Amino acid sequence: MPERIRDLPRRRPIVVGVDGSRNNQAAVRYAVEDASGTRRPLLLVAVLDVPGAPSPARDPEPAWTLLTHVARKATRQHPELRVRSTLEFGNVPSRLLDRTRRADRLVVGRRGLGTFGRPILGSTSTDVAARSDRPVVIVPAAWRHADHGRQTVVVGVDPARHDDTALRFAFAEAARRGASLVAVHAIDAETRLVWDPLQAAPAHRSTLTIGARRLEDVVAPLQSAFASVPVTLCDERVDPATALLRRARAAQLLVLGREDREHFAPGLGSTSRQVLHYAEVPVAVVPG
Template sequence: MTSTELPVVAAVDGSTHSGDALDWAAREAAGRGLPLLIVHVRLLTRRADPEAQEREAAELLAQAVRRVNGIAPGLRPTTLAPLDFPSAALVALSRDASLVVVGSRGLGGFRSLMLGSNSLATASMAKCPVVVIHGGRRDEEPDETAAEVFPDVVAGVAADESSEAVLEFAFETAAVRPGARLRIVHGWTMFSSMLSGGPVFDRDAAADAAERSLAELTAGWREKYPQVEVVKEPVNGSASRTLVTASATAALTVIGRRKGGESLGLGLSPVAQTTLTHALGPVAVVPC
């Protein structure tokens, strides 16, 4: 199986959030021409009845397949029910996946938490991009209209090489969405300008430097994807706050995970974790 045929993996557990994630994954797989793998992880616990777990998993997966057939006929998803810890199973599957899609919270999550531990762990450690679907933004609107109401893809970038993977995923995603613009957002402050070796005391010069950095970052990608309309948005302010605000009117917000923190046990940068936790729509976390 080539990299272009690697499946979209959708994690389901019977929760409303995982149902939303399954719907999103089915549409994305169909739009990208990729296979869909639906996964329900049977929990490792001594108190569980293995036979009952298998029956429940089979029923849940059968329901998920029927749901996908109603959304994307002809997709023909496959299913898997490994016995493992949820995040461990999804991270393992991510090695041979194009994308992993999860709900922001599962059945075991506390309602007061905006992001469940399994979603956070998967986004922190997966080997491929992970999309976390936040529920509640459009509860009263039919799902079919979401792409029409919020067509844009937002990509949060830093002015360095860490943004290459983010831009690649963002351009690919925008290219398969008819009418979608790609809004490339870069939040900057005078402090970040200083850290990157830019102007320190001249705000206008710092703004010009941020705009030039965005132009340099996007030049090659715009040539590769000429069909994608690009809007560059250098914003003076907190990067995470800027991305959370942008996520309210985005079909998908794409952010980089930054691998550097993994050696310290930190899979997500502060900007990525804040954005992922507080976003108002779907967020893709890209290893970079």
């Protein structure tokens, strides 16, 4: 594969998909700021959606010109930033995932009309989020960090899961950003009351009590480890996607865990898909 970079440094880079569309610009800006803030190298990846080598129908030079322009702009804004570029050929999600396996995380736009062929994002964003073994940050086209003086990171928590990977990621991001953390657990228990109010009421009250207690138990160990991060616990009885989207309105990042069950392929649940579709802030999907 043609590549105009040297060997990657030992520190895992942040990878961002670049397609040249207006909708993709927010993802590139986010990745640049993220790489600068974490002091990690940035790897720009453009994909020509054709198999094999370049052809007259897919001249690689416009892609290289775009990558060079993006890299120069990033280093002008952040002279300390180490930026590298690569051009891939083939299926867009697969090529991005290949580059992400040795990365810290992947950043993509939520939607984008690829300059180099088929739309790079939309189905691509959910595809890579469902399959990546590294965190994937999906950035809405309208997002501009400079426009949002937001000081919270929101994370969805399922106390029934025995995996704190997403919660730990959220704590680390909040600590790095000097932000507070809002941990949200939500379950729509009201439907029980609708069908059988008399029998469901005791179970409903028990769910309220147990849910709040379990949320505290899950968060407490990491709260001790990240003592500098202010934490708010939110145990709500509404649809989980509704609760997360509402809390994320005042956030700079929303973090979701992705649970891959043994013997089943990785994938996104209905809550994650709803959140990714409607969120107005960047959403990090963290595999368990």
